[in-house]
Amino acid sequence: MDEEQSGKHVSTDHQPKTKPSDSLRKSDGKADIQSDDISALPIIGIGASAGGISALSRFFDAMPDDNGCAFVVVLHLDPVRESELARILSAHTAMPVAQITDGTTIAPGHVYVIAPGSDLSVRDGALHMAKPSASHGHPVDVLFSSLARDRGERAIAVVLSGTGSNGTEGLRDIRAEGGMSLVQAPETAEFDGMPRSAILAGMADHVLPPEKMPEALLAFVKHGYIVHPAAIDVSSSESPATLGNVLDLLRARGGYDFRGYKHSTLGRRVHRRLGLRNIDTLDAYVDDLRTNPHELTTLAGDLMINVTGFFRDAEAWKALAELVIAPIVEQRETGAAIRVWTPACSTGEEAYTIAMLVTELAEAAGKRFQLKVFATDAQEENLRKAREGSYPAAAMSAFPAARLKRFFEKHDSMFQVSKELRDMVVFAAQNLLRDPPFSRLDLVTCRNVLIYLDAESQQRIITLCHFALRPGGHLFLGNAETIGRHEELFETESKKWRIYRKLGAGRHHLIDHPPTRLSTGLLPMDKSTPPPEPNLPAAELARRALLDRFAPASVLIDEKARVLYFHGTTREYLEHPSGEPTRDLLLMARDGLAPTLRAAIRQASRENRSVTVDALMREDKVGLSVTMTVTPVPSAAQSGPFLLVSFVPALPQLDHTRMPVGEAAEDASAGERALLEELKATRAELQNTIEHQETTNEELKASNEEAISMNEELQSTNEELETSKEELQSFNEELNTVNSQLQYKIGELESTTNDLHNLLTGSETATLFLDETFRIRWFAPAIKDLFDLAPSDVGRPISAFAQKFFDENLLRDAETVLKKLRPSRSKYQAPTAGICDGCCPIAHRTIALRVS
Structure with a gap:
């Protein structure tokens, strides 16, 4: 006897959810993950595509209801059809399941499902919808990347059955921020494209079947790495081992030297490995490293933080x-x-x-x-x-x-x-x-x-x-x-x-x-003579001696006014300011020289000629006139151009400008001349600055316009080239998702059909189903008392069979019901087993129309 005939029907779609084992409900002595602080809420992003409904069902069947987490599900849905995903998942978890709306605030113990035709992202603890865009990537990657930015180490990504490579790029961001990634074991997936892509890229922290994921996931979120990330310190009083022991082990057994890395970065990544391995103390983890070479290699890979990509940024x-x-x-x-x-x-x-x-x-x-x-x-x-x-x-x-x-x-x-x-x-x-x-x-x-x-x-x-x-x-x-x-x-x-x-x-x-x-200079700044070089020609020795004796104090600078070389005694004109050492000539220039010198450097660079200027240098209440010459220096090196700045006291006819500043009132003409010189230099510098700024602004404006134009062109071209591929892949995933939902509905219909079939089969009421041409579609076993029918007679016209009862109006009444769409009820003489004795019982028949 088959299932339908026996009244049995096997269906898992509406069975009560199996309660998880008590081992997953206990905290195992670890910190409680329940928290009223939304910023401390672990959020699990789940990405799937074709075959994802089955994997999601298995995942939530095994997930305890009191888990203290929030779940966000992204599945590739048909944008023009209403999604049944929320209703389907509700049969597999007691947690509230809802299709999201823009701005939905995330709460623990809830499951949120993406709406058709949208991208879903997490920002500031809320869910936000946006129109899909090819430039943003696949919706699964969009969710994972936003989750990494919003949750950091509390971001957990789950990749389930699906085609293509969706989710792999988003997992890079999850792992870079210190979160965890769970990937479905490919052999347990209906479509293994997404899981295999993540595994081949090295982005999977755990590879498990869906029903095994909740145990690993809850162990991670209960670990101190998640519960108290701000207090991360792998060196605690309870653990004699230190971070230095881990680094020594890496260097001794694996040849990895991390002594130049930031201590905070190393501590955070090591603590993450403790969370992934579900190890509470550093002592136990050091023991694990000693006995597990694979973990030693994995830790080294995590510490190196391999986050890269083609044309990143x-x-x-x-x-x-x-x-x-x-x-x-x-x-x-x-x-x-x-x-x-x-x-x-x-x-x-x-x-x-x-x-x-x-x-x-x-x-x-x-x-x-x-x-x-x-x-x-x-x-x-x-x-x-x-x-x-x-x-x-x-x-x-x-x-x-x-x-x-x-x-x-x-x-x-x-x-x-x-x-x-x-x-x-x-x-x-x-x-x-x-x-x-x-x-x-x-x-x-x-x-x-x-x-x-x-x-x-x-x-x-x-x-x-x-x-x-x-x-x-x-x-x-x-x-x-x-x-x-x-x-x-x-x-x-x-x-x-x-x-x-x-x-x-x-x-x-x-x-x-x-x-x-490094900032103290390439050459000495004072006039101390360096040790003589051996075997120099006499002509070179004479040239150097003449330069030291007769050449003025000079400095060689680049186009940014940074000193490259000092010659002679420059301390009368230059001094180092307080603070960190600098090579900026304008910062080293003594009081009164910088404005005039800046203008001369710009003019010499712009006009490519020697420029000589006078300036009044003030020191110890004394004004001293200085002549400065800025000369371009030709250079074959590509690191030029260079400029030579020379300092000499003013010519004798200008020596009378040396005077006490406090007595300037006694010599009005000299004071006026000094002020005019300084004002002239200031005006020239201001004008040069204004011209330079205007030129720079125009160049930046032109460059910006060109960059915007090129970016728009490249983006348009890229979108056009990718349209066909994206549409085809999207259509295929939508078909797979719709097929999964239809299969779920077919299961429901089969269950209902089986129940009705068993009901009618077990009933003593003679029931006969005819189509619009009065051909047999189905009959109940009790009809055999009125017609001699066999299962092979389905599809034959009812008029071809002899009646075991007297009712000449049967077919005519059936035609009337079909035309008027109203049921008909009549009496007929029931069949008897023996010779009619004139007392044949009277029975009733009802002809009803079923519109399908």
């Missing part, structure tokens, strides 16, 4: 291409060498980005270069992935189709960098703080490395990069990084995008000196 790369790479391509001849270094390259995206930019600009100019990009990293696993050059489709989401076709080859769901591009990049292991650098480089891209290091290590790396660059080479830093106090080593090309040009020669002694000595 696209506007910064655009500025680099315009300010640095394009001029190099224009100036170099075909066949020339271009050398680039990318330290701390992680998995190689940044190094390949440089190679792509140079190749594109070279091809546009019709040139070919010997490009070598040296990419180094301290983690061998990163270098292995970088050499392979295979990346998930999510990493290519912002790529124009032309660039993707030009530089990548698709293999299944992965994109591999073309062999041509891989041959341009050389990957090598290197510890940036310990190993020697490369040399004669045109460009060093050291992005988002300094922010994790202490001040001393930062300054050492800056001098290291200066040493590695050729004269006029460029340094490219991250948006939150600067060159610090080393302004004498670099000139700022773009303050906003942190692009700097090297000044001075390449290989000086700064590389070996402590950072505190």
Whole structure:
């Protein structure tokens, strides 16, 4: 007997939710995660696509109701259909489930579901809706990225069944902010595209089936790393082990040296690993590191914080291409060498980005270069992935189709960098703080490395990069990084995008000196004579002696008025101000000289000629007239132009200007002349400043307009190229989601149909279903007392069967019901088993119309 005939029907869609085990409901002696502070609320973002409804059902079936968390679910829905997701999930959890509206405040113990045709983000503890945009990425990535920014270490991302690579890029932000990522085991997913993409990208902290995720998730949110993140200190009185023990273990057993990293950064990342491993004390974690080599490697990877991507901060790369790479391509001849270094390259995206930019600009100019990009990293696993050059489709989401076709080859769901591009990049292991650098480089891209290091290590790396660059080479830093106090080593090309040009020669002694000595100057400032150099020709000795005796006190400066060289005794005209050492000539100039000197430097630079000016220097209530000459110095080096500033006392006819300032009233003409000189110099400086400011404003305005125009064009082109692909993928995911919802409804209908079938089958009422042509559709077993019907008779006209009762109006009444759409009830003579004795019983029949 089948299920329908026996009255049995198996359905899991409406069964009471199985209560989770008590082990998940207990706090296990750890801190309680319940909190009235919305900022301390852990929020779990769940992303899924095709096959996601089944995975979500399994996840919430295993999730305790009193979990103290909030859940935000993003599923790819058909934008024109009403979503049934909230109703479906309500059958699998006792927590309130609601489809979100814009501005919904997040509360613990609630499940929030995305609305069709929208992006969903978390901001200030509330849910916000927006229209989907290709530039923002997939809705799952939008949710994860916003969650990382809003929750930090309390952000938890769950990736379930789905196609494509949705969610992988958002997981990078989650992990960078210290949150946790859970990824469905691919073998348990109906569609394993999303889980496999996250795993291949190395973004999965735990890989589990949906029903196992709640246990790992709740253990993490109950850990002290989440409950009290502001009080993170892995060195506690309860644990004799210290952070230093962890670093020593990493250095001794893994060869990883993190002594130059910020202590706060290291402590936070180590504490995160304790949370992920569900370990309470540092002692226990040190023991775990000693016995688990895999955890040692994983910890090193977490401490290095491998957050990178192709063309990350696209506007910064655009500025680099315009300010640095394009001029190099224009100036170099075909066949020339271009050398680039990318330290701390992680998995190689940044190094390949440089190679792509140079190749594109070279091809546009019709040139070919010997490009070598040296990419180094301290983690061998990163270098292995970088050499392979295979990346998930999510990493290519912002790529124009032309660039993707030009530089990548698709293999299944992965994109591999073309062999041509891989041959341009050389990957090598290197510890940036310990190993020697490369040399004669045109460009060093050291992005988002300094922010994790202490001040001393930062300054050492800056001098290291200066040493590695050729004269006029460029340094490219991250948006939150600067060159610090080393302004004498670099000139700022773009303050906003942190692009700097090297000044001075390449290989000086700064590389070996402590950072505190870097600002004291390249050469002595006083007139003390340096030790004589051996074997100098007599002519050179005579030239130097004449210069020392007869040449005026002078300084060599660059176009930014920074001193590069001192000659003679300059202490009468220059002095160091209080505070940190400086090389700014205008700050060192004595009282009264700076305004006139600034105007002379600008005029000499603008007109490229020698400029001589007089100024009144005041010292100890005495005025002294000084003649200053600013002369451009031709230079073949690309680090110029240079200017030579000479100081001499005024000519004899002007010596009478030396007088006590307190007696100026006795000599009105001299005082008036001094004031007029100073006023004239001030006016000239003001006029030069105004002209310079106006010119700068016009240039900035023009550059801004060009940048806006180019950005709009590129964005429009990118959107057009990606439209077809995005629409196709979106349509496919919508179909999968609609199919899942329809399957759920079909299950409900099957359940209802089975119940009705069992009801009618078990009833003693003779029931016959006919279609509009009076053909048999279905009949109850009791009808066999009135007609000789078999299951094979379904579909045959009822008129072909003999009646076991007398009712000549049966078919005519059926036609009347079909026409008038009203039921009919009549009496008929019931069949008898023997010979009619004239007392045949009377029965009733009802003909009703069922409209389907």
